[in-house]
Amino acid sequence: MATEYELPETMRALVIDETGAPEVLHLADRPLPRQISDEVLIKVVAAGLNPIDAKTRSGKGVSAAIESYPAILGNDFSGVVVRAAFEASPLQPGDAVYGMGRVPRTGGSFAEYVSVSSMSVAHKPARLSHAEAAAVPVAALTAWGMVKLAGAAPGQRLLVHAGSGGVGHFAVQFARVLGAHVTATGSTRNLDFLRGIGADEVVDYTTTRFEDVAHDLDSVIDLIGNVHDNTGTRSLAALRPGGLLVNAPTGSWPTMAADAAAAGRRATGFKVSPDARALDEISALLDAGTVRVHVDAVYELEDGAAAHRLIEQGHTRGKIVLRVAG
Ligand SMILES: NC(=O)c1ccc[n+]([C@@H]2O[C@H](COP(=O)([O-])OP(=O)(O)OC[C@H]3O[C@@H](n4cnc5c(N)ncnc54)[C@H](OP(=O)(O)O)[C@@H]3O)[C@@H](O)[C@H]2O)c1
Structure with a gap:
């Protein structure tokens, strides 16, 4: 009743x-x-x-x-x-x-x-x-869509920018669930947090240029774009030829597609949509404690x-x- x-x-x-x-x-x-x-x-x-x-x-x-x-x-x-x-x-x-x-x-x-x-x-x-x-919902559905678009899978090497943020902390965990090797960027105070949610490697963006230590990646989940220090453009150098960048702050880098093509890489934006069925899959991971x-x-x-x-x-x-x- x-x-x-x-x-x-x-x-x-x-x-x-x-x-x-x-x-x-x-x-x-x-x-x-x-x-x-x-x-x-x-x-x-x-x-x-x-x-x-x-x-x-x-x-x-x-x-x-x-x-x-x-x-x-x-x-x-x-x-x-x-x-x-x-x-x-x-x-x-x-x-x-x-x-x-x-x-x-x-x-x-x-x-x-x-x-x-x-x-x-x-x-x-x-x-x-x-x-x-x-x-x-918004953060996890965005992360879910982005890691799937990025092709996260066993054997794939993927970088998540802003892995400690709302979208990023889900993206790191989902990419690991899908079997990818995950590198994440964050500031000094967030490095232990990033390791705690499963990042295989962490890069402190306040001390290290990520493209100096991360090479030949299959994909980048870019949650910063060119809002800060040309993070988006610099990410192209961290990808292998043909590698894919998936960007969420979509307005921050108008020349993204052309820049990627000129560098022999691929890039696409991503926009989240409501999706109850995807939320059900995310709920199962949260209820199992696999994702936090x-x-x-x-x-x-x-x-x-x-x-x-x-x-x-x-x-x-x-x-x-x-x-x-x-
Ligand atoms: N297209 C879409 O559908 C869609 C959907 C959701 C979100 N978005 C956009 O995606 C972006 C991220 O969203 P969000 O909710 O995850 O944001 P958020 O939670 O506000 O992100 C904050 C995190 O970003 C990290 N950060 C800041 N500057 C950084 C840098 N230069 N390098 C690496 N990490 C850095 C911070 O770590 P530190 O404190 O260590 O710096 C912090 O943990 C926003 O622009 C948002 O509007 C788009």
């Missing part, structure tokens, strides 16, 4: 009335999101923060897709289904679930309720708390501005999460 939930008319949400500095974030009462077709209505317990949320808030990222203000940012969430979809779906009221909202548009997860397509929602890994689960999620900090929803300031510094280890309820 499915649980019946009484729903309020309004909800607490972290909103912006304009783009700008983190101070534009503030709490407001908003109507519950309108649920349509295959969407499930979810009571959010925790919401994960991603660099795209801060970029969008600042007027970059996907801010052009904001249709009206006040706007609720945020994609990642973990919570409980309070209303099933109008169409048949295995997701029923009372189910603990996690997932990500619409991309590239804003998903609206920095709020007490979110309405999301069933295709984007999976059952929460039982082993994880809601705060841990909310840290997973690292939560660096948890902030209350009303302290969202402080969380945005922290992620903007670019030195998060693992993930930052907002506590929405409980």
Whole structure:
């Protein structure tokens, strides 16, 4: 027998009335999101923060897709289904679930309720708390897609830039699960963390030029691009002829494809999409303890501005999460 939930008319949400500095974030009462077709209505317990949320808030990222203000940012969430979809779906009221909202548009997860397509929602890994689960979807789905595109497999040698970050710490672990030999870059304080999540070799980018020590790689998972010290362009020199670079900060290096072709290497961007089936596979790895999620900090929803300031510094280890309820 499915649980019946009484729903309020309004909800607490972290909103912006304009783009700008983190101070534009503030709490407001908003109507519950309108649920349509295959969407499930979810009571959010925790919401994960991603660099795209801060970029969008600042007027970059996907801010052009904001249709009206006040706007609720945020994609990642973990919570409980309070209303099933109008169409048949295995997701029923009372189910603990996690997932990500619409991309590239804003998903609206920095709020007490979110309405999301069933295709984007999976059952929460039982082993994880809601705060841990909310840290997973965008980063892990990005890492999953990138390591598969990079061809991670036994005998393959792969480099992960920013292996200690949200996407990177999943990419290192997934590539190892798929059998690849993994080198990861990070700063001095993160080298032990990188070894702890399974990196075979680590390179301290503050003391060593990675291309001096990493050669003839089959692939590079590039989570830095040319945002810092021409990391993307320099990565081409670490690849074997014909090797593949997979880049995520896709706007940082407009000449990427031409530069790679000129160097006899290959390069492609990657954009994450919601994918409940892939999340199910990731859930199995998390529940088995084969892969771990690292939560660096948890902030209350009303302290969202402080969380945005922290992620903007670019030195998060693992993930930052907002506590929405409980
Ligand atoms: N295209 C897509 O679909 C997609 C999806 C998700 C993310 N992204 C993008 O991918 C990028 C990474 O995302 P994320 O969530 O993983 O970011 P993040 O968690 O903020 O990354 C922070 C990590 O980067 C490391 N780092 C910073 N500068 C570095 C450098 N020069 N070399 C090596 N490591 C460095 C930091 O380690 P230290 O403290 O040791 O420096 C820190 O652990 C962002 O630009 C994000 O917007 C794109």
